[in-house]
Amino acid sequence: MAAPIVPNKFILEEINYFPSVVNGKLHFIGFIKASSDLLILIDRLGKIFTPVKHDIQGNIDKIKKFYKYDENSCLLELMLEEVKNGKPLGAEGVLWLNRALLFFELTFHGILDNLKSDPNEVNMKKVYMSAYEGSVKKYHGWMTQQLFNVRLYLYCNCNFHVRLCLYVFENNINVFESKLAIFNEALHLVRWEIDKFFEDNNLFTNNFVP
Numbered sequence: 001m002a003a004p005i006v007p008n009k010f011i012l013e014e015i016n017y018f019p020s021v022v023n024g025k026l027h028f029i030g031f032i033k034a035s036s037d038l039l040i041l042i043d044r045l046g047k048i049f050t051p052v053k054h055d056i057q058g059n060i061d062k063i064k065k066f067y068k069y070d071e072n073s074c075l076l077e078l079m080l081e082e083v084k085n086g087k088p089l090g091a092e093g094v095l096w097l098n099r100a101l102l103f104f105e106l107t108f109h110g111i112l113d114n115l116k117s118d119p120n121e122v123n124m125k126k127v128y129m130s131a132y133e134g135s136v137k138k139y140h141g142w143m144t145q146q147l148f149n150v151r152l153y154l155y156c157n158c159n160f161h162v163r164l165c166l167y168v169f170e171n172n173i174n175v176f177e178s179k180l181a182i183f184n185e186a187l188h189l190v191r192w193e194i195d196k197f198f199e200d201n202n203l204f205t206n207n208f209v210p
Contacts (some may be wrong), residue, residue, distance in 0.1 A: 011178040013042055018186040021193045028073040029191065035060055035097060038104065038187075045107075047129070048155035052100065061099040066090030076197050083201055094194060095204050099136050101191045106131035108184040115177055125156050 015037035019030035039056060042049045066089045069080045079091045110127035132148060140148070198204055 011040055011044065012176070012183055018190040020186070021189060024076070025074040026190060026193060028069045028075045028078060029071060031075050032054050032060060032064065034102070034187075034190075038101075040106070046155050048151045051151075052103075055101050057095060059093040059100070060092035063090050063097065066093070076193070080201070083203060088145055088203060091198075093202060094200065095208060098191055098194045099139065101187060103131050103135040105184060105187050105191060106134050108180055108187075112177060112184070114182055115173065125152055126154060128152055156157070 005040040016030070016033040018034040019027045035056070039053055042053050042056070066082070067073070067076060075094070079088070079094060082088050082090055107127055110130055111122055111124075114127065129152065137145060137148075
C-alpha cells in the first residue's frame with residue numbers, strides 16, 4: 001500500500017525513486033516501493049486517475065502474490081524463473097504495471113517540456129492526451145477510450161498549478177523541475193529495462209494478454 005500523503009510536504013523529497021539497474025539486476029523490493037509511492041503522485045493529479053490507481057495497486061498486489069522474494073531478490077530473475085516454468089502470471093502483472101509507468105513517464109516528460117516554455121501555464125489536458133496516445137490507448141477498446149476522454153473533460157483543469165498540486169519546494173519551480181527530471185529518468189530506465197526483458201524473452205510480443 002502507498003505511503004500516506006503528508007500535507008505541505010514536497011512530495012518528490014518524500015517518496016522512493018525507482019532503483020537503478022546494477023549489473024543487470026533490478027531490486028524487487030525497491031521497484032515495488034517506488035511503484036507504490038507513485039500512487040502518491042497520482043493522487044496529486046486529481047480524480048481523473050482514480051481508476052488508474054486501482055489498476056496499478058491491483059497489479060502491484062498481483063506481482064507480490066505470485067513471487068516469493070526477499071531483500072536480495074531481483075525482479076528480472078524472478079520473471080525469468082517464472083517464464084521457464086511456463087506460467088508467467090506475475091510477469092503479466094509487471095507487463096500491465098509497466099504500461100502504466102510509460103503513461104506517467106510521458107506525462108511527467110510533457111510537464112517538464114511545457115515548463116520550459118511557460119512555467120505558469122502547462123496545459124494538462126494536452127499533456128494527458130499525448131501521454132495516453134503514446135502509451136496505453138492502443139490496448140484499450142473504444143468504450144475505455146471514451147471513458148478516458150470523459151474523465152479528462154470532467155476532472156482536468158488545464159492550469160498546471162491548480163491541478164497538479166505537487167507542492168513546489170519553497171515555490172522554486174527550478175528545484176521542482178530538477179527533482180521531477182531525476183525521478184522521471186529513474187522511472188524511464190527501469191521501465192525500459194523491463195520492456196527489454198519482455199522483448200529478449202519473446203514474452204507478450206503480440207501485445208495481447210489473455
